[in-house]
Amino acid sequence: MTPDPAAAVVLLSGGQDSTTCLAWTLKRFRRVEAVTIDYGQRHRIELEAAVAVARLAGVPQSVIPCDSFRALGGNSLTGNEAVVDGVVAATGLPNSFVPGRNLVFLTLAAAFAWQRSIPHLVAGVCQTDFSGYPDCRQTTLDALQAALCAGMDFPFEIHAPLMHLTKAESVHLAQELGCLPWLAHSHTCYNGSRPACGTCPACRLRAKGFAEAGVADPLMMVR
Template sequence: MSQHAAAKPPVSLTPAPRSALVLLSGGQDSCTCLAWALSRFDRVETVGFDYGQRHRVELDVRQDALRELRRLRPDWAQRLGEDHFLDMRWLGQIGDTAMTADKAIEWQANGLPTTFVPARNLLFFTAASALAYRRGLNVLVGGMCETDYSGYPDCRDNTLKALQVALSLGLAAPMTLETPLMFLTKADTWQMAQDLGGEGLVALMQEHTHTCYLGDRSQRHDWGYGCGQCPACELRRQGWQQWVAR
């Protein structure tokens, strides 16, 4: 063997540890996805978005969820890194939806509810990809789902697969979009929480997440806080009832 060949470093057969940035709203789905990421990646960071949402209370409880996740699992605490916060309140200026203005939650002529914020998830992932690129993270994790949802087109699997290609091309670097809840029901999401973190994580979801569109934390139900009437509360309640009945 020549001296040149002998000087080459050995080839590692072990993949480099992957890292992830989780889009964390403070709701049940995104917090479950954070637990999912913490069980798989060596380094996990989080990002939240202020887009002028009426249920702004989710931005407050997300800090409680992060704190309780660290307490729940010391190994998760070691992997959980910096939390980021992006101001995207301009979305309310172009969206004109029931999520960002005092409007009734109802169905529109186009078949979509007034809670649909056009391109919200596309913009969230795009902003997150720029942040991830700068932070050296190569996986984005979101709680989008096309099983139990309101028909939002930017929650669909095909939409996000197309976005993954566009982001990777635009950054000239691989950027993977993971959506672990994509084909799960809300009952399945409760089950995933239990599988990942046992009763402690289920209790965390009940007490320290917020999913109600109206931002109501005055009423505590078996499944958590919420008005109990909006589409988000209805889906969460049905999912809880179906899960406990299994």
């Protein structure tokens, strides 16, 4: 099985970062596919955003289900009970941290890519604003890349183009890549509102990034 050096799979959640990554990937690779993981997101609107963005980009998109994390529970992004904004005292991590989630999602994207001889994987993880998520660090991605290469006997390369960018720099990158119109369809709000609530941590982080970049966010947001 010969790896296609011009092919990449992007993990497309439908959020701002993965949407920007999709544009980044399209500039660098000839053959691009998007993979969206349906893990029982608190808000289905996120999945709809991923579909809309892939369609705008003209990229084939596959949705892979993953019901494991809802079953594991104990976090605020798939459950309905926990508060979103807070830190779990016992772990020192945000209660939105879902252990293993990014590792599993990237491994599923890799399994998908392996079946298609695609060696490049692109994810919108970001160390700068990593908010205490240990699976968003470059060291984690490096270790995971080694595990994927060994475990599937295939030369995977994980790209995280936003890894060391601030949110403002990400906005500038999106502007350069010409994907600001796609960001109107991306989803950020933790509360799943549309227009976005503008007050949850995710909305505030997004607004801050656009403000610092001096760029108007095309997303409709309650202000």
